[in-house]
Amino acid sequence: MNAFQIKLAEIQDIKAIANLLLQLGYSATPEQLQKYLGKSDRTDEIYIAEEKGTIIGLISLIFFDYFPSQQKICRITALVVTESNRGSGIGTQLIRFAKARAHEYGCSKLEVTTSMRREKTQAYYEAIGFEKTSFRYIQDIDHS
Numbered sequence: 001m002n003a004f005q006i007k008l009a010e011i012q013d014i015k016a017i018a019n020l021l022l023q024l025g026y027s028a029t030p031e032q033l034q035k036y037l038g039k040s041d042r043t044d045e046i047y048i049a050e051e052k053g054t055i056i057g058l059i060s061l062i063f064f065d066y067f068p069s070q071q072k073i074c075r076i077t078a079l080v081v082t083e084s085n086r087g088s089g090i091g092t093q094l095i096r097f098a099k100a101r102a103h104e105y106g107c108s109k110l111e112v113t114t115s116m117r118r119e120k121t122q123a124y125y126e127a128i129g130f131e132k133t134s135f136r137y138i139q140d141i142d143h144s
Contacts, residue, residue: 004051004090006097009058011037013048016055020080025115044077045101049090057081059094063105074102076112092128 009017014033021028028036037046043064049057060078065071076098081090095110102110113136114121126132 004049004056004093006047006049006059006094009037009046009048013055016048017046017058020055020058020082021078023083024078024080026078046078047094047097049081049094051085055082056085057090057094059098061098061101063102063107066109071108072106073109073111074098074105074107076110079112091124095128 011034014030014037017033018028018030036042044060044062046058046060048055049059058078058080059076062075062077064073064075066073076095079091079094081088081094095112099110112125112130114125122132
């Protein structure tokens with residue numbers, strides 16, 4: 001397994017972050033990411049996996065109270081490893097890191113969402129102990 005470190009994402013990481021998000025199908029410009037990372041009222045935590053000065057992965061987490069079950073939950077909102085490093089255990093290490101952060105926040109659950117078209121990703125999550133429990137529906141909100 002690769003020797004890498006996990007650290008909070010910083011402004012200087014935005015180009016690599018943009019490239020990783022693109023691999024998930026999200027296009028964000030460096031300007032958008034800089035503005036987002038610079039916000040003082042953010043409720044998420046964004047971490048990068050770095051090996052020898054190169055960013056090879058990313059995970060973002062939010063922590064929230066879930067009213068129906070009266071539990072605190074940690075949600076992985078993004079998890080990606082560079083294509084050339086997939087299958088080397090980096091994603092699993094990032095999930096272990098997320099579990100540790102969730103424990104620190106007093107969360108009782110760790111959840112992750114993924115696109116229905118990412119069948120390999122779904123199989124991976126199930127193989128490492130996640131259970132498919134619901135469907136997620138989304139609707140755009142018109143701001144015009």
